[in-house]
Amino acid sequence: MSGYGVPGAVSPGEQAANRIQVPTKLKLELNCNGLRNRDTLSVSDPFVVVYLSDTLTKKLQERAGGDTKLARSLSNKPILEGYKEIGRTEVQKNTLNPSFAQQVEIEYFFEELQTLRFAVFDQDRDTDVLHVQDALGQVLVTVGELVSSSPVWTSALYDNEKDQAAKESGVAEAMQKLNVQKGTPSIKHLTQQSHAKGTLSVRVHEQTETMLAVSLEAAGIELDKKDLFGKSDPYFVLKVAHHTGQHQSVLYQSEFIRNTLNPIWKPMQIRVPEKMLHEPLELSVWDYDELSRPDFIGSVTTTFAKLGAQPAPTLGLINSKKASKKKKYVDSGKFIVRSCLVDDVPTFLQYIRAGLKLNFSIGIDFTASNGSPDSPESLHYMGDPSRPNQYVQALTAVGSVLQDYDSDRAFPALGFGAKLLDGTISFNFCLNGQMNPICIGIDGVLHAYYQALR
Structure with missing residues (x-):
């Protein structure tokens, strides 16, 4: 018989909340082609400013009552019409076909509508102020459309949002009137026929660290007896120390098995960043008590790499207080790794x-x-x-x-x-x-x- 709800420990729901979540970070590589020349005696000096509109920026501007002087992003950048500036490229001198070295980084959330505005300018004055520079064109695109356009997303540039919306709306109406079938050319491609103002291309590079799926089946043998009128109700906890060494996060807590010194726990499955493969883990075994705090049985320091080694390891559980009192102390039981598989987890974008x-x-x-x-x-x-x-x-x-x-x-x-x-x-x-x-x-x-x- 087994159960959860150990006093002083986390519940399965809290375990899920505590599991390490790694945001998907993207770097955007930008280049333009066929830009308009706004200089009389030379060629334009283009650069790109990237803006983001998402749930947070819209809420911040709503709280400020639409006042652009009050609405600020977390980076203290002003929020204008629901967009905040998130990055700029360097200025490329005397070219209408720039390839920018400076990439722009964003965090990607599949479940959220995130819209980017790419605004291309010609630098006329050596200042960060944009209203004194010549606008060369702009384009709006969702982050979802960027990442699903492999390997490169390309679009015509427009004078403003209305021009882009009119173009896309016209194509959509034409396709609807034709009563299109699945598999016809998409709106994305049909809206890219007019390039009078030049084009912008974006290549997306995913920066998120590889995640690992750890599947562990474990058992205990000859654990210490902790109950006066029974044996023990053992469960185990996996923790990882943060780099500060001052705090530990619970990665996993098993169910407890009633009245046994030789438990076989349910299979465990968690996901962790690849960098944790060789980081120290504290694996501890406890005795569940319904009316009091759990009793410590023993612990061992290991790594996911060692848990997944062949042959499967048997780990001695050490109770330091008990060891200090008994000269012939060996351990407080064994933690048996019945099987442990560590596999790479492809990201959504890789799919x-x-x-x-x-x-x-x-x-x-x-x-x-x-x-x-x-x-x-x-x-x-x-x-x-x-x-x-x-x-x-x-x-x-x-x-x-x-x-x-x-x-x-x-x-x-x-x-x-x-x-x-x-x-x-x-x-x-x-x-x-x-x-x-x-x-x-x-x-x-x-x-x-x-x-x-x-």
Whole structure:
């Protein structure tokens, strides 16, 4: 019999929270081609400024009431129109086709919509102030679109966001009118036909350290007896010391096994950074007590590399207090590694770069359980334009992230449980009212959804 809930130790949920999470760091390598020349007697001296808009920047600006003088990022950079500056390249002298050595670093979160603005300038004055420099063009792109465009993302430059939005909107409408099939050229490629202002190319380099998957099956043999009217209820804990040596993090805590000195614990699986392979670990075994703090049985210092060695090791558990009192003390039992596998864990971006494609399909429930769209209680309620209903919120939140990983952004969108115009009840109809359920982008899906409600 076994269980969790050891006093003085962490729960399985807390263990998951304490496991080491390594952010995905990216470095962006930039180059431009065919830039406009804004200098009369020479050639432009271009550089690129990179801005980021994400959940945090938007919240900070909202708290400041939209005041750009008050809205500041954590790096004390001003937040303008929801964007903060995160980096600049060096200035390349006298060229319209610069390849920049200075890379820009960002942190990537798959589950969040992160938008980058690349603004290209011609340096006219030796100052960091941008309004005195000549603007050569800009382009917006999500981080998701960057990382899913392998190996290089390239786009035309635009004068402003409206020009880019108009271009992309026009292509999307044209594709929708053609009733496109999956596999047709994507919007990304079709919007790159006009390069009058030059192009920007971005190559993404992942900087995140390799993670390791550790799978351990372990047992104990002849552990010390700690209970007066029984044996012991042993469990083990894995900790790693931080570089300061002042604090230890719990990597894993097993379940306790009741009334035994020879426990066999459930298999353990955790993920750790590769740099921890040879770092010291403290492996300790304890006796669970329901009404008091756990009793220490013994511990040993090891590493993940040693745990995964062949033949599988047997480790003596040492209780230093007990050892100091007994001359013939050997150990307080053995920790037996029955098997231990340490494997590399590919990152999400490595899967994407290797060819993984995500397809996004939508099904919307129009059955009576959702309520009438005219009722404020309905999930489909459309009476308040300032407050999107729950379906719109869900489609926008999920679709705006996933659409960057669908190569053509052609989404099958279906509905069920609705009365059609001819009076029939359908449990499988195309949301756009056509024979082909494909909608272009999340905006196309939302347009079809609004039309279906009307």
